[in-house]
Amino acid sequence: MLALAKRLHLDDLPPTLRWSAILYLTHVTFQGKTAVSEIAGSFAWLLLLSAIDRKQIRPSLHVLYYPLALYGIASTLSALIAPRRLHLFGETMLWVKMLIFPAALILFREIPRVRQLALYAHALFVTWIGTDGLLQYFVLGQRDLEHRITGTATHVMTYSGELMPLAILFTILLIHERKPWMIVPAVIPTFALLLTFTRSAWLAWGLAMGLILIIAKPRWMAIALPAALLLVTLAPLPFFARLISTLDTKQESNLDRIRMVQAGVEIIRDYPVFGVGPANVKELYPLYRMHDAPRLRVPHLHNNFVQIWAERGVIALAGYVLLLYFFLRECARAWKGPARRWAQAGVAIAVALTCAGMFEFNFGDTEVFYLTLDVFALVIANIEAEAPTPLRPCQPANQTPGPVVPA
Numbered sequence: 001m002l003a004l005a006k007r008l009h010l011d012d013l014p015p016t017l018r019w020s021a022i023l024y025l026t027h028v029t030f031q032g033k034t035a036v037s038e039i040a041g042s043f044a045w046l047l048l049l050s051a052i053d054r055k056q057i058r059p060s061l062h063v064l065y066y067p068l069a070l071y072g073i074a075s076t077l078s079a080l081i082a083p084r085r086l087h088l089f090g091e092t093m094l095w096v097k098m099l100i101f102p103a104a105l106i107l108f109r110e111i112p113r114v115r116q117l118a119l120y121a122h123a124l125f126v127t128w129i130g131t132d133g134l135l136q137y138f139v140l141g142q143r144d145l146e147h148r149i150t151g152t153a154t155h156v157m158t159y160s161g162e163l164m165p166l167a168i169l170f171t172i173l174l175i176h177e178r179k180p181w182m183i184v185p186a187v188i189p190t191f192a193l194l195l196t197f198t199r200s201a202w203l204a205w206g207l208a209m210g211l212i213l214i215i216a217k218p219r220w221m222a223i224a225l226p227a228a229l230l231l232v233t234l235a236p237l238p239f240f241a242r243l244i245s246t247l248d249t250k251q252e253s254n255l256d257r258i259r260m261v262q263a264g265v266e267i268i269r270d271y272p273v274f275g276v277g278p279a280n281v282k283e284l285y286p287l288y289r290m291h292d293a294p295r296l297r298v299p300h301l302h303n304n305f306v307q308i309w310a311e312r313g314v315i316a317l318a319g320y321v322l323l324l325y326f327f328l329r330e331c332a333r334a335w336k337g338p339a340r341r342w343a344q345a346g347v348a349i350a351v352a353l354t355c356a357g358m359f360e361f362n363f364g365d366t367e368v369f370y371l372t373l374d375v376f377a378l379v380i381a382n383i384e385a386e387a388p389t390p391l392r393p394c395q396p397a398n399q400t401p402g403p404v405v406p407a
Contacts, residue, residue, distance in 0.1 A: 009113050014056045020047035021107055021114050027100070028121040028374060032152035034366055041370070042096055042295075045103035057110050059102075062380065065328045070100050075278060078312045082277020091278055097366070101373040108381030115381055120377070123185035126166035126302030128152070130188035133159065137195045144238070148197055154368065158359050160201035161368035163189040164356065165349045165375055168208055172348060176341035183295050194239070199246050200359035208352035212344050213308050257302050257359060259293035260285075264306035276314040281311050300364060304357035305365065320363065323328065324350055327376055330383060339386035346379040 008025070010018050017208045027041035072095050081092040119205060129151040136149040153159040170186040173179075193201055195405040206228070213220050232243065245251050249258065265286045267276060276284055285298055309317040319383045325407045331346035353372060362368045 008117055010111075013111070014051065014054070016047050017051040018112075018224075019119075020044050020051060021111060023047065024104060024107055024114070025117055025121045025225070026369075028118055028284065029125050031125050031367060031371055031374075036376065037367075037370065038097075041100045041103075042201070045099045046058050048103050048106060052102070052106075053055070057106065060106060060109055062105055064323060064376065064380070065102060067102065067319045067322035067326060069225050069319075070322065071316050072098055074316035074319055075312050076272075077317065078274045079275045081232065082280055084280055084283070097369060098373070101377050104374055104377035105381060107272050108377060112385065115378065115385070118374075122378070123167055123170065123182070126163065126170070126189045127185050129162060129254055130160070130167075130185075130192040133163075133192035133195060134188065137192075143195075145197060149192070149195055149365075151192070154343065156196050156198060157200075157362070158365050158367050160193060160196045160198040161353075161356065161362045162371060163193045163196070164201050164205055164352055165371060167193055169345050169375065171209070172212065172345040173341060175260060175379075176344075180313055197239075197242050199242060200356045203246070204355035205354040207355050208348040211351055216344055235279065255292075256294045259290045260298055260301045261303055261306050262290055263288040263293070264301040264303065264310045267310040268306070272314060275311045276317070279309055285289075297351055300361040301367060302338075302360050304354070304361055304363045307361045324354060327380070330380055334368045334383040336388065337387065339345060339383040342379050342382040346376070346383070349375055349379070 008022065010021055016327060021044075022259075023040045023044035023148065027037050027044055030036040030040065048057070052059050057394060060104060075094055079085055099359065104118070105254070108118065131147040133151040137152070142149050143148070148156040149159065150156050151159045151162070167186065167189040169189065170182050172184040174186045190205075193205060210224070213224055245365045246254070248254060264281075267281065267284065281301060282299055285301075286296055289296070301310060304320065305317065308320050328350055329345060331343040331350070334340065334343040335347075337343070353368075356362055363372070
């Protein structure tokens with residue numbers, strides 16, 4: 001333990017705080033293994049609470065706590081009010097999952113070294129799962145729609161949701177910082193994302209990166225657009241056909257998503273305030289599905305906005321929308337400052353996750369949910385650290401940031 005702490009430059013911290021930081025980094029590194037990641041993350045914030053109680057580190061607030069709390073409260077109320085309480089225990093666990101955001105933000109704010117270590121941990125994680133996917137594609141021959149690569153995940157959509165935000169993060173940081181080590185976590189997951197054949201992730205990545213290019217480097221669009229058209233035109237037939245199939249509304253998976261949204265709208269009309277309750281959409285969907293919907297039963301409605309409203313109600317939807325709004329507002333405020341690379345990365349990641357979430361319920365995917373909160377916390381902490389006025393709300397002016405380390 002002491003040797004590990006020395007390697008991570010955390011050996012000067014009190015043991016409780018040191019373990020909290022190490023367990024949090026473990027949570028980030030092993031996000032591909034849900035059980036390990038959840039256990040490590042849970043113990044990380046439990047130890048952090050103990051460190052706060054012992055006054056070894058200061059707690060702090062952030063505006064994003066409020067929409068998360070609103071989402072949690074609305075979800076719990078929906079589970080309590082629902083006629084079938086299938087997921088009541090699951091909504092208790094939702095609070096455990098959401099606590100990873102304040103835990104990460106407090107650690108990042110008070111122990112600057114953890115911010116850098118968390119960036120390395122994300123790089124290690126996404127390189128690991130990206131390499132795993134490449135091996136599946138080139139060595140195991142998982143190269144068609146029936147045998148798509150999944151990396152360490154159980155489903156290709158989850159895998160795409162893990163790759164996409166971090167591929168965007170390290171690509172933007174590489175462009176700005178030009179650090180050679182960032183090439184690996186930028187290129188490998190981006191290439192693996194391409195090989196997943198996940199159209200929503202392709203669209204989300206392209207939209208996010210295109211938006212950043214238009215806003216930050218508008219002159220580059222004169223080169224980027226022709227280059228993109230050339231790449232699409234010269235793409236191998238399987239990739240070209242998969243991309244073009246996005247426009248075919250009669251294609252089975254496309255039609256299925258359209259019918260799911262239509263059914264979701266009907267569910268919302270009947271249950272507008274608190275929804276049908278977590279995990280109940282799957283059971284009620286057959287009652288609302290259109291006659292020509294390809295599938296009789298679906299696990300969810302493949303759209304963040306429709307699924308949250310239909311399942312948890314309009315208050316939960318407001319919490320989700322406000323979470324995105326306040327995060328984007330924080331990034332917009334830093335857009336022209338010294339932390340603009342983090343602001344650009346934050347905007348691109350939020351846009352990409354939202355875009356992909358129009359075709360997949362990624363906010364309800366445990367792995368992607370954790371990753372979203374972890375990356376949001378990392379972006380915010382780095383924006384704050386490089387702000388011209390580093391004092392945060394809720395921190396008295398006569399205090400110096402950093403953990404309180406006993407002599």
